[in-house]
Amino acid sequence: MCPNQNADSSPPTRDQMVPVDMNGSTSVNSTHTNGVNGVNGTNGTNGVNGVNGNGYNPPQQRRNPYAPRASDFLSNVSNFKIIESTLREGEQFANAFFDTKTKIAIAKALDAFGVEYIELTSPAASEQSRTDCEAICKLGLKAKILTHIRCHMDDARIAVETGVDGVDVVIGTSSFLREFSHGKDMAYITKTAIEVITFVKSKGIEVRFSSEDSFRSDLVDLLSIYQTVDKIGVNRVGIADTVGCANPRQVYDLVRTLRGVVGCDIEIHLHNDTGMAIANAYTALEAGATHIDTSVLGIGERVGITPLGGLVACLYAANPEYVKSKYNLPMLREIENLVAEAVEVNVPFMNPITGYCAFTHKAGIHAKAILNNPSTYEILKPEDFGLTRYVSIGHRLTGWNAVKSRVEQLGLNLNDDEIKDATAKIKELADVRTQSMDDVDSLLRVYHSGIQSGQLAVGQKEALDRLLRKHRESVSNGEGDAVSA
């Protein structure tokens, strides 16, 4: 047996790859569930429908006849690290003011979640920033602690004294920033970068060199400086879409090109001004990036950067077992709430994973299929995040299959024609106002009781209206739910 093989990582044989029968539904033939484009939907969702419970399982992904493209050997979608920057980029969010206690609470929560790196504000920013940096370094977290400084010896000297595991160095390289920010040319930038990197390395800690506004920098300038710092032994080079102008194909091209130029790791930092920061991060990994910068809820300058939760959502969709093996996913909601409270915002209603309706299904055809097999309309399993699914049925878009499922949950005995008849009444009422689950349950119980007592038959609209009126009167007379009694 190969010494690298063990129970968790050895490729399963074909015989082991048995589709799992979920929720009593028929098992899915994996050949039929492959997606288009030589990219597969089955592996993308294998936690949901086809996984065999052996934990992280990359070989299955490679085996799939539809899956690998020739170029996908570059992809690090199942081999990446997160540099969590809530305590650096996040501090640049308009609302953010983190006192020492809050910083420590956030750092501990991120460490417990499992992020590989935690990045802190430069100790040169203020005296409190410096002492907080030292305090967090002393916590003994599993995550490596980084601080983020300008490419300047003054800042570097302060940074290396704080006890950090590494220093992230940044300087603007676009003509915009060279002209309107620091005013330095590429020769000066290169000279300073070499000096700072050599100094940080001499202290035996990690060092990253990043350009700023990389997508509006000259490609030759960029590659030239990255090649130079790679040669002197920088641990990582960083690409930064500081202004949020990049799109996925640009990101793919730049990272792939850079991958051919440097041997060190590649980090990417993506602002979200046009809402593409999650997709850009995913695409960067496909092109060979190794480290992604995130912040909780994406907080940062302007509308911030790649959010931790969104990044986890898309990487989980690509390889749920790998992501589950790395991170404590049920903690995500807690961390988001912690940070939301600290910066006095609400978690956005449509946040990936934790948005309050992320696992709510409403339209009739969706509800029907979800009840048959959740993977029909879900690529994320709510239970993996400590969350639950909800099927909404008291509205005008409802369908009789969804209502049937509720009838069965309530233990009522109605046939399909009767359920369709009751559904028509729910739609009619919901056309006036949305019906709560209580409203729907009462109606179904009244309908059932009418059928059982012979006071109602399919299609007798007036009889049903009479029974519902009588029920409402008895409830408002304080007799409680007469029907269910």
Place this chain on the structure above:
Amino acid sequence: MCPNQNADSSPPTRDQMVPVDMNGSTSVNSTHTNGVNGVNGTNGTNGVNGVNGNGYNPPQQRRNPYAPRASDFLSNVSNFKIIESTLREGEQFANAFFDTKTKIAIAKALDAFGVEYIELTSPAASEQSRTDCEAICKLGLKAKILTHIRCHMDDARIAVETGVDGVDVVIGTSSFLREFSHGKDMAYITKTAIEVITFVKSKGIEVRFSSEDSFRSDLVDLLSIYQTVDKIGVNRVGIADTVGCANPRQVYDLVRTLRGVVGCDIEIHLHNDTGMAIANAYTALEAGATHIDTSVLGIGERVGITPLGGLVACLYAANPEYVKSKYNLPMLREIENLVAEAVEVNVPFMNPITGYCAFTHKAGIHAKAILNNPSTYEILKPEDFGLTRYVSIGHRLTGWNAVKSRVEQLGLNLNDDEIKDATAKIKELADVRTQSMDDVDSLLRVYHSGIQSGQLAVGQKEALDRLLRKHRESVSNGEGDAVSA
């Protein structure tokens, strides 16, 4: 002169392309501001720094030596239509219940904004849905009105009687949906599709055929049915990422492949479960899609679809003049507020464009550069959306250049050393708690007054503390802002 040329679309000569001097800053040489990868940052932001005021100006983009890739002839990034589905997909959002009056208000607002199509819930869903559909068709809007139905003759017969300009037909084609939803095979789906399309076409209105869960459907099945419906004259075929599992490169490949198979228009509908719906839409346009589905704030099933505002942000970043010529951008915030109120949610704090801090700049180096030239850190011009920029300075990440700008705005007379000294005091105070603009202004006025009166010099910390204490006492004694008096 070529008959296709006119004042708005004719290519400007090189002489016309004069960089504009913004905000008194030095003009930018466009060669230096080209981005990496043959994709240009200048055109991406030409509303900000390099546009010559002639309105929509695609030839400048084509001229740029870095800009066009060989494959970009497919791109419809500057040639697309929006199908706005707040009144269809949006009605599937858990919180949504739109009465007739609200539907009409939303339809009118979207029409005034300039969307090309408005899609409505199927008239087969409920009686009110049907009468509302008829009412909106009678409004006489510029936007075309569509309704969205299951691929079924019963629904089609109801739809064509409502007065809509077109019918969007959908059926599940993935093995998941074929097995767990409608239970039909591809032969049945194809036969029904032909029947429904032929019927709708016979009424002289537009018809679109879409698969559902397209990215988990068999590629050959998909292309086969699209080719069939294209041959019988469907107006558009639709791709739907119903479960939100797609990523940008998959989207690019599927749309590009389909573009080679059908001659009709291509629509794409993208769910946002992993936060990639905006980027996927952008990439679909690059691959040749022609129509993008959106909803206001992205509302829809689960976490919804491509949001209208986010799509506008990324397309504006790609070609501001084109997007400004099509849509009434300052209305965006009003429409988002209208819908947010109707479904009882808050606009997310980090929404592209309208998030309350989307144009707030905080870190010292950002603030300094923004004050020199906004395009250093902005690819969206806030004034194009009826919004304003804000530079935040009362925090520990502030820098003296940002403070200097405020000193000048206040009309105070301080030299650079004095401003650096005052900045150190702002950082010290902000390490304890964030300083409001009022706090900063007071401090600067106290500092200025101290310098003028000779009570203070650079570096005299105790003298400054004494003056600030005295100022606070005078304010709390109700003497108002003694310094500014």
